[in-house]
């Protein structure tokens with residue numbers, strides 16, 4: 001039985017979205033919490049970066065390890081997952097013109113996550129829980145460190161079920177007809193993976209909590225890592241699925257584009273659901289006690305089927321933009337569609353930088369470093385932070401920022417304040433993040449270790465000196481880390497200024513100018529075909545082939561280098 | 570007609586043919602995926618750098634005993650920098666290296682081109698064996714004894730840093746953890 005009355009909803013006159021007010025409030029609070037935590041995590045990141053800069057070395061080791069633990073947890077878990085909760089509620093309620101299932105439970109999600117995060121913060125800032133976000137046993141943190149993480153995870157799990165319940169309501173009350181929209185399908189994919197992720201997290205964190213209070217005698221360190229990465233790895237795939245859904249969303253919002261093929265895009269999401277979890281093995285490649293057969297099967301996601309999925313999305317998203325642009329009349333040459341894209345619009349520029357950066361920086365390096373043998377010359381060096389800032393920051397965080405620019409007028413009903421700054425923000429942030437990631441990977445290739453408070457081994461009789469180039473790369477990388485922090489602060493200032501002081505947008509007026517469906521424009525032109533070489537998206541194909549050539553080249557360069565080190569068997 | 574945030578306009582969307590750009594890309598990508606899978610397996614035969622699959626259960630006590638026995642048998646000299654024993658086990662023999670907060674011990678000496686059975690384990694928390702400047706990295710845990718057949722192909726002084734965060738503070742810690750391997754002709 002539906003108790004819906006008109007005043008529970010408002011209609012966005014541009015996108016036509018029917019927006020439920022309660023759901024909207026929850027989207028707002030989760031997104032707001034996310035952005036505040038990004039600021040906190042970003043400041044810790046700045047401290048960490050200035051310490052890893054050999055010419056600065058800001059923090060003492062003890063503070064450094066505390067700050068690094070805080071930075072990893074706040075950014076990786078708190079910023080990202082609060083934002084994902086906002087995205088899930090948006091997909092289930094706003095996109096489907098629906099109300100949220102049990103708003104009361106949704107609030108429970110919000111408060112549990114907040115209380116959990118606060119408990120972890122108290123533990124970490126207390127100084128006795130500098131165990132890094134991975135908290136590998138037998139390193140010990142205080143009990144409320146683990147308990148806080150558990151509460152946070154339970155909150156997120158509740159959020160997942162609220163989203164699934166919301167879909168059930170939409171189906172029952174027929175707020176949409178036919179199949180779920182692609183982006184919501186992406187949301188379902190993320191949620192399925194999230195449930196698996198959180199269950200793995202519970203399986204390892206609950207025993208570890210009991211161990212920390214003395215109720216369990218022993219936890220095997222190897223077993224801990226296997227289960228922990230079932231949690232740690234899968235959670236990264238939630239991020240990937242979510243930011244890919246955002247790419248698809250923005251392509252439609254900005255260009256009036258539709259997916260090139262629903263079948264292909266959905267099939268690729270399905271590959272994630274089926275094979276993603278196997279990938280947690282790539283964190284265990286240099287561990288003892290696991291066989292090569294196990295490692296090869298799993299690290300490759302069974303013949304790289306989840307990698308295939310990412311390669312597919314990497315083509316279909318820009319491909320759908322190209323098709324839309326060509327249909328709208330930019331059907332000349334290879335790249336006219338791209339040159340004439342709205343590069344001054346941070347929603348688009350942020351999304352496109354996220355897409356290209358994620359593919360070339362995070363993607364290529366991820367595939368290469370998860371080769372069983374290559375991993376030996378990369379594992380736990382600075383290459384790792386280089387790689388995952390290439391996925392999490394260059395890709396996920398940039399995509400989340402881009403969609404926030406679209407959401408503020410629609411959800412918060414405020415115009416973007418400081419629009420001039422917003423225009424530049426994606427470029428500043430991406431410039432910082434790209435060079436930071438690449439320079440760190442360079443230093444890692446030369447052996448510089450991650451999570452080291454002092455790169456010089458000062459005062460040690462057996463001290464080792466890294467090559468000067470490696471130290472130079474650390475300096476350069478961290479300078480760009482500072483630029484990336486500036487980009488993050490710009491984002492936060494824009495968001496806060498917009499939601500607190502931005503010009504209000506009246507209920508029935510348009511948050512954004514109307515974008516015409518590319519197919520509608522195309523029909524008016526009377527043309528039948530677009531593209532060249534019998535391809536609708538030849539420009540995208542050329543870009544994809546550049547990625548393809550780069551990955552092959554980089555793959556063999558690494559094997560060449562591997563073949564020169566000490567023999568091992 | 571349609572967008573990514575509205576239901577597909579064609580209810581039979583799964584019957585729509587796949588456009589050429591996508592089809593070619595999927596075929597190419599999948600071929601590369603299969604190649605990479607095969608190459609990773611093949612490197613176990615064509616490559617000289619592979620993980621070892623030999624691991625035993627042990628305890629910190631048992632492992633430190635093995636280290637001590639080896640040290641008693643094969644110590645050849647004192648190290649100039651630290652005054653500690655330098656241990657030079659014969660080629661082909663079992664060599665024991667222990668990670669502990671915050672050092673790798675003992676200091677070892679190998680011959681270039683000879684193969685050693687390097688046993689690694691930890692006496693306390695997890696550590697990371699990180700050989701520099703070769704940049705070879707492995708996880709090392711208490712309770713697990715991994716055996717790696719190692720063949721140095723260069724001479725010189727090699728350092729072992731720690732690749733897994735293992736605690737510590739301002740004076741000593743993860744970032745000061747070191748060991749050393751000398752390789753001579």
Ligand code: HEM
Pocket residue numbers: 041042045046048049050052068069071072073075076080132133134385389392393397449450451452481482484485488
């Ligand atoms: C805003 C500017 C940022 C700067 C300057 C920065 C800098 C750094 C640096 C220097 C490290 C340390 C590497 C090491 O010594 O091992 C690090 C680690 C890390 N960063 Fe960032 N980062 C930033 C943003 C982010 C964001 C947005 C995320 C996630 C979305 C993130 C996730 C992580 C994670 C997970 C670690 C690993 C922590 C660990 O080893 O336990 N960072 N970051």
Ligand SMILES: [Cu+2]
Pocket residue numbers: 668669671695696697731732733734735743746
């Ligand atoms: Cu260590």
Ligand SMILES: [Cu+2]
Pocket residue numbers: 696697731732733734735736742743744746
């Ligand atoms: Cu360590």
